Amino acid sequence: MATTEKMSKTTTPTHWDADIPVNYVYTYGLAGEAFFRAIKDRGTFLGTRCDACDITYVPPKAYCDRCLEALDKYIDVGTVGYVDTFTVSFKNMDGSEKPRPRILAMIKIEGTDGGIIHYLDGISIEEVALGLPVQAIFKPKAQRKGGIEDIIGFGPVKR
Amino acid sequence: MIKRVAIVGIGTTGFRPITPDVSYRELIFEAARKAYTDAGIEPSEIGGFITAAEDFLEGYSICDEYCPDQIGAVLKPTQTIPGDFIQALATGYMMIMTGAFKTVAIEAHSKASNVKNIDELMGFAFDPVYNRPLRETPHAIAGLEMTRYMFETCTSAEQCARVVVKNKGNAMRNPYAAFGADIAEKDVLNSDPISLPLHRLDIAPHADGAVVAVLADGETALALSETPIWIEGLGWCTDTPTLEMRDWGEAAYARLAAEMAYKMAGIANPAGMIDFAEINDEYSFKELQHMEALKLCRPGEAGHLLESGATSYAGDIPINVSGGALGVGHLFEASGAHKILELVEQLRGEAGARQIPDVNIGLAQVWRGVPTATGAVAILSNM
Numbered sequence: 245m246a247t248t249e250k251m252s253k254t255t256t257p258t259h260w261d262a263d264i265p266v267n268y269v270y271t272y273g274l275a276g277e278a279f280f281r282a283i284k285d286r287g288t289f290l291g292t293r294c295d296a297c298d299i300t301y302v303p304p305k306a307y308c309d310r311c312l313e314a315l316d317k318y319i320d321v322g323t324v325g326y327v328d329t330f331t332v333s334f335k336n337m338d339g340s341e342k343p344r345p346r347i348l349a350m351i352k353i354e355g356t357d358g359g360i361i362h363y364l365d366g367i368s369i370e371e372v373a374l375g376l377p378v379q380a381i382f383k384p385k386a387q388r389k390g391g392i393e394d395i396i397g398f399g400p401v402k403r
Numbered sequence: 404m405i406k407r408v409a410i411v412g413i414g415t416t417g418f419r420p421i422t423p424d425v426s427y428r429e430l431i432f433e434a435a436r437k438a439y440t441d442a443g444i445e446p447s448e449i450g451g452f453i454t455a456a457e458d459f460l461e462g463y464s465i466c467d468e469y470c471p472d473q474i475g476a477v478l479k480p481t482q483t484i485p486g487d488f489i490q491a492l493a494t495g496y497m498m499i500m501t502g503a504f505k506t507v508a509i510e511a512h513s514k515a516s517n518v519k520n521i522d523e524l525m526g527f528a529f530d531p532v533y534n535r536p537l538r539e540t541p542h543a544i545a546g547l548e549m550t551r552y553m554f555e556t557c558t559s560a561e562q563c564a565r566v567v568v569k570n571k572g573n574a575m576r577n578p579y580a581a582f583g584a585d586i587a588e589k590d591v592l593n594s595d596p597i598s599l600p601l602h603r604l605d606i607a608p609h610a611d612g613a614v615v616a617v618l619a620d621g622e623t624a625l626a627l628s629e630t631p632i633w634i635e636g637l638g639w640c641t642d643t644p645t646l647e648m649r650d651w652g653e654a655a656y657a658r659l660a661a662e663m664a665y666k667m668a669g670i671a672n673p674a675g676m677i678d679f680a681e682i683n684d685e686y687s688f689k690e691l692q693h694m695e696a697l698k699l700c701r702p703g704e705a706g707h708l709l710e711s712g713a714t715s716y717a718g719d720i721p722i723n724v725s726g727g728a729l730g731v732g733h734l735f736e737a738s739g740a741h742k743i744l745e746l747v748e749q750l751r752g753e754a755g756a757r758q759i760p761d762v763n764i765g766l767a768q769v770w771r772g773v774p775t776a777t778g779a780v781a782i783l784s785n786m
């Protein structure tokens with residue numbers, strides 16, 4: 245112990261309660277705005293490509309993080325991908341149980357090096373597997389606000 | 404020209420789940436006094452000071468300003484590294500190599516019990532636009548990594564559970580450890596599912612505590628200490644913050660940090676040269692994934708090596724003989740400090756009931772936890 249007087253009663257004052265009352269806005273930036281505008285208006289995903297490094301960024305970046313070239317050509321990468329990895333999430337942030345477990349997945353978008361982290365929708369724990377093809381399901385256009393929550397989740401690919 | 408840098412003193416409070424009797428600064432004070440006594444040096448003689456700390460973990464803005472007084476650094480050259488202790492150690496090493504400092508003290512601590520909602524805090528580290536709105540816990544991100552790692556390496560949930568059994572068992576020999584326990588694999592596999600394949604016991608619980616180390620240049624080290632512990636290699640590295648662009652199966656940050664440290668230490672064959680290692684096991688599977696990234700075995704071999712007993716206390720290459728984060732407790736930015744403490748005690752032959760016989764070279768490796776992809780490696784020797 246650092247002090248010679250040790251705490252002997254649990255009722256003695258030992259701490260002060262506090263929180264951090266700070267609020268933020270996070271600007272989407274050029275690439276973020278292009279990405280969320282495409283989701284909101286057209287129900288599709290955009291990426292940016294660095295030909296020199298042979299990397300397609302999804303979500304798009306305004307620069308290549310390998311060679312640091314500016315990237316300003318946005319390409320429509322579609323909404324189909326596959327399950328790169330997944331987890332079955334049981335807990336809320338406060339440690340409480342979710343009403344039902346949700347399958348969270350990293351969806352690699354076809355033909356790109358990136359993707360989206362989101363829920364699987366209409367796919368059971370028994371059905372999910374790495375490599376499973378999936379497709380994005382969006383909220384109805386009128387309800388989209390331009391954010392990641394415009395995506396309901398990823399479900400089976402419609403043929 | 405400075406040739407070598409050594410750790411000449413180290414002090415700790417030990418690690419406990421809660422410390423309601425002392426403030427975090429009093430924890431640090433205790434570790435500092437012990438370190439300076441161990442080094443046989445007065446704080447007034449120390450040239451520079453470094454703290455490894457992060458504002459949000461402390462609950463302070465500009466927490467740097469709250470560090471000098473309890474380590475004897477008031478009105479002295481002092482700074483804070485917002486990273487792990489091993490990253491601060493690297494900075495201290497470089498300060499001494501400049502020749503401008505003969506001695507530098509490095510501090511790191513955890514007062515995790517001060518944070519009422521740690522999952523919220525770590526969740527606040529997620530990308531606010533792409534990831535945070537889903538309100539998923541950091542453990543869900545670890546669950547994504549675990550699934551991919553197990554798939555790529557054919558590692559089983561039982562093998563991951565066995566890491567927990569080994570490390571909590573090791574912790575029972577470590578008086579500093581907060582979470583030693585004699586459990587079985589089934590206890591891990593039957594514990595509360597958090598984000599499958601992760602169960603509650605796969606996740607290192609948090610602990611409080613502080614560590615301070617004193618570094619010195621070679622000449623000063625030999626004058627101060629009969630058992631200086633030499634810094635032979637250091638490396639650190641950060642992958643992209645974009646979760647969507649990461650390789651989910653491999654710990655590239657650990658592989659590249661280790662390559663840097665091995666090169667500096669002149670180690671071509673890590674599995675043959677490293678006598679023991681303290682590596683990040685904040686989640687059970689991470690110990691196995693990190694063993695492979697550190698080239699202590701080939702990808703897919705770590706689980707089998709564990710089952711063979713090679714990584715146990717009496718094995719060929721003991722891993723986390725201290726109990727690791729699973730047994731000692733997860734210590735935020737002091738995670739590396741606890742590992743360096745273990746290396747120093749083992750290499751001095753002062754590790755008591757958990758002393759590994761005849762060790763000369765130890766490796767410590769850290770990861771800054773979800774959602775980071777930052778790793779650091781230090782290699783120490785007693786020769």
Ligand SMILES: [Zn+2]
Pocket residue numbers: 294295296297298308309310311312313
């Ligand atoms: Zn490029």
